[in-house]
Structures are given as C-alpha cells and as structure tokens.
Amino acid sequence: MGSRMLSYAEGDDSHFLEACSLCSKSLGHNSDIFMYRGNNPFCSQECRQEQIEIDDASDKKLRVSLKKSRETNKKSAKSNVQTGTLLVA
Template identity: 90%
Template sequence: MGSRMLSYSGGDDSHFLEACSLCSKSLGHNSDIFMYRGDNPFCSQECRQEQIEIDDAKEKKWRVSLKKSMETKKKSPKSNVQTGTLLVA
C-alpha cells in the first residue's frame, strides 16, 4: 500500500509533490524540492525565484492600483448633500 498525503481540509492530495508549480517538470523522488509559501514545490531554485518575482510584480501592481483608488476617493466629495432653497406653496 503506497503512502498518501492528506491536505489540511482532509481531502486526498496525493499529487502534491509530483510536479514543479511553475514549469510542471516532474519532481523525482530522490531529487531536491524547493518550496515556496508553504505548499508550492519547485524543481529548481531558478523556478522558485521566477515565481517569487512574478508574485512580487503582482503585489506591486496591486499596491499601485490600491494607492490610485484611495487617491481617487480622497478627491471625490464625502457626501451627496445638496444645498439650496426649497419653496413650498
């Protein structure tokens, strides 16, 4: 009977360490596996580093987008209150 890994949710996760998360290269049973963010296996330091750089670029883009969104909100009026005179007959 082969060993099976269980994920934190209790489901079958038997394919967890079979392939590189970036290039999908098969991970050998006797080769080094490079991990990133806890559960992402990579076949080499280069693949892991490339994923780190991809994630860093996405985070930077997200931060710039968030900053622009916050600046736009600061420029817009805080409320939709209208002032004026109301005449009732």
C-alpha cells in the same frame, strides 16, 4: 491517450507536490524540491526565483486593489457594529 489519467491527477490534492509549479517538470521523490510560500514546489532554485519575481510583480498590483477594498471594508465594518449592538441588546 492519457487524458483520463490527467484529469484524475488534477482532482488529486496531493498532485501539487509532484510537479514543479513553474515548468511542470515531474518532481521525483529523491530529487531536491524547493518549496516556496509553504505549498509551491519547484524543481530548481531558478524556477523558484522566477516565481518569486512573478509574485513580486503581482503583489504590487494587489496592493493597489487592497487599497480600494479597504475603503469598502470600512463601510461594512460600520454596519457590523450596528448589527452587534442589536444582538447584544
């Protein structure tokens, strides 16, 4: 039961404000909502803090992969300049 309602909620963009991003607890309209990074609602400071710590950990991983993609970007930036010159001329 309720599976049809669940898939409807997943496709609804406003759904993200209705449940805690961490524990998926329902957020009532009159209860406190702790926002984080603009679009992640949490039912409590504890849940938000836990998400911050998770993000901190994944940020460190992200930094490593950013370093790699920056080298790739350098190459594609070069070819972008050549394309730009062609367009101007």
